[in-house]
Amino acid sequence: MKVIIVEDEEAHLELMERAIRRDSPDVQIYPFVEIESCLNSIDRIDPDVIITDYMLPGMDGLEFLEELRKKHRGIPVVVTTGQGDENIAVRAMKLGAGDYVVKSGDFFSLLPSIIKNVVHQEELKKALRESQALYEREKNKLNSILASLVTPLAVINGDTRIDFANPIFERIFGKELIGKPCQAIFDQSSDACFQCLKAVENRQTGSVEFEDVNERIWQVTISPGIEKEGDILKAVLIFQDITERKAYEKQLQHLSEKMIRVQEEERGRISRELHDELGQVVAALKFDAAWLKGHLSDENIEVKERLQEMCALIDGSLDAVRRISSGLRPGILDDMGLGAAVEWYALEFGRRSGLECVTLIDLPERRLAGHLETGIYRIVQEALTNVARHAKASMVTISMKHNKETLFVQVVDNGMGIEPSKIRSPLSTGLAGMRERCEILSGTMEIKGDPGKGTQVKVQVPVMYR
Known part of the structure; x- marks a missing residue:
């Protein structure tokens, strides 16, 4: 210096x-x-x-x-x-x-x-x-960059008309759209048009999807509120062709559905073999050990004590077989349905975790479709696991109700409340699995956390019967 x-x-x-x-x-x-x-x-x-x-x-x-x-x-x-x-x-x-x-x-x-x-x-x-x-x-450099973009881009002015579009937009959607209301972009996709206009009106960044007359699927990102020299441009619309991505996503969803179905079938098979084969063998060992103990004279004290220890180990093994078998695929889900399975699991969960677990079940008398029962059971199971691991709650409530078309499932705890950043975090694999199962069932899932008051998991899926 x-x-x-x-x-x-x-x-x-x-x-x-x-x-x-x-x-x-x-x-x-x-x-x-x-x-x-x-x-x-x-x-x-x-x-x-x-x-x-x-x-x-x-x-x-x-x-x-x-x-x-x-x-x-x-x-x-x-x-x-x-x-x-x-x-x-x-x-x-x-x-x-x-x-x-x-x-x-x-x-x-x-x-x-x-x-x-x-x-x-x-x-x-x-x-x-x-x-x-x-x-x-x-x-x-901005004007030259806009002109060279390979992504369609349009600017909406104060009265929601298309004020500017780059060459690629004009080539795909037509130069005649310049000066027309932005509704002309979306053709007959009224829902996408409504969402776009709503985002523009509220001056919020948003994203909508629509299908054009050529059956191409587009994702439109809306960035509102550009101000320049006193003129307010209502929004910039950036278009991305996601037709191939949607096709891949559909293939991945079908693959995910197949993997989950195969996984559940394999779980069920292993659960039955554990219960029917290994469970019976361990039970037979218990009876044989008890028989030997009963036929020993009082002089064989050391042998009797060893047999007593063996019986205790066999009892523990039987409990483990039952627990593992139920965890893989509870027989009550197949035999008695979703309501009974959730009530049984809630009872077991409360006993293991020490939490007060309340169930409010109102399901149709007719049995729901097998894949729907399995999917909802696994979502509830994962939600309760998250409560036990992270919520620091003392009480959790599971409620299920329905109307003619929709099944409503809700898991609510009184714990610390999930942080918003964790709801969509890629590290939250449990939540991602719940969301994936919900999408496979053509449903929606909403998670809300209220700091110090708890977390709500709300699921809505179409009702399907066997």
Whole structure:
């Protein structure tokens, strides 16, 4: 760093040099006792900062600032004085001084930080000037960029008419749409048109999808509120062709449905084998161990104790088989239906977790479709798992009700409430699985968290029967 000091009092000059070098030993200091010689040397030295006394022979600090700004704008200046004067301070700052400092008792100890501060301020100003220049350059490129975009783009004016469109938009949708209401873009897709107009009216960013007359599917991103030279452009519409993506998504959904169906079938098969094969074998072992224990004489105390331990282990194994078998695929879901299965699971969940678990079940008398029962059961199961792991709740309520067309499922806890950032987080795999199952059932899922009051999971799916 290069520092120019203009000071006619030798003692003050020496103290300032010491203070600066103590903080920055490698600094280059150029002292001057009068302003004229300083002005003549600025180009040669190219300083990072200038420190000048206000009262100097031949020219005061304010006059120095005026001369300096004529030829050397951008060099930060610190004006020092023995006695503070508010009027002089204001004039100095208006002339561009980075700081106006009184030589008080702690002046010399504070000087290094004062220098760093004014240098930093000038760096920020320089960055701002460069940013403004860059903005002007980029703004000048905007029209050419819009013309070269491969993505259709249109601008909607104040009365929702198409005010501007780039060449690719005109080529795909027709140049004749310029000047017409934006409804003309969406053709017969009235829902997409309504959503677009609503976003524009509310000046909110939004996204809509529609299918054109050529059966291409488009996603339209709406960015409202561009203001330029007093004219308000209602919105910019950017179009993306998502026809192929939608086809891939449909294929992925079919694959996901198949994977979940195969997974449930495999779970059911393993559950039955555990229950029917391994469960029976372990039960037989228990009976045999009990028989042996009953036929031993009282003299075989050690053997009886060992058999008692064996019986306890077998009981634990039986419980584990039942628990694992039910976890894989509870038989009650296939035998008695969704309502009974959810009530049973809620009872088990409450016993294991210690939470009060309330069920309010109102389902049709007729059995629901198998894949619907399985999907809703798994969604409820995952929702309760999340409550146990994250909610810090004392109570959870599961409610199910229906009308002729829709099944409504709700899981509500009184815990800490889920954070909004976690609802759509890619790390929330459990929620993603719930959402995927819901989409497979052609339903919707809404998750809301109220800090300190709990979380609500609401699911709506079309009713389907066996």
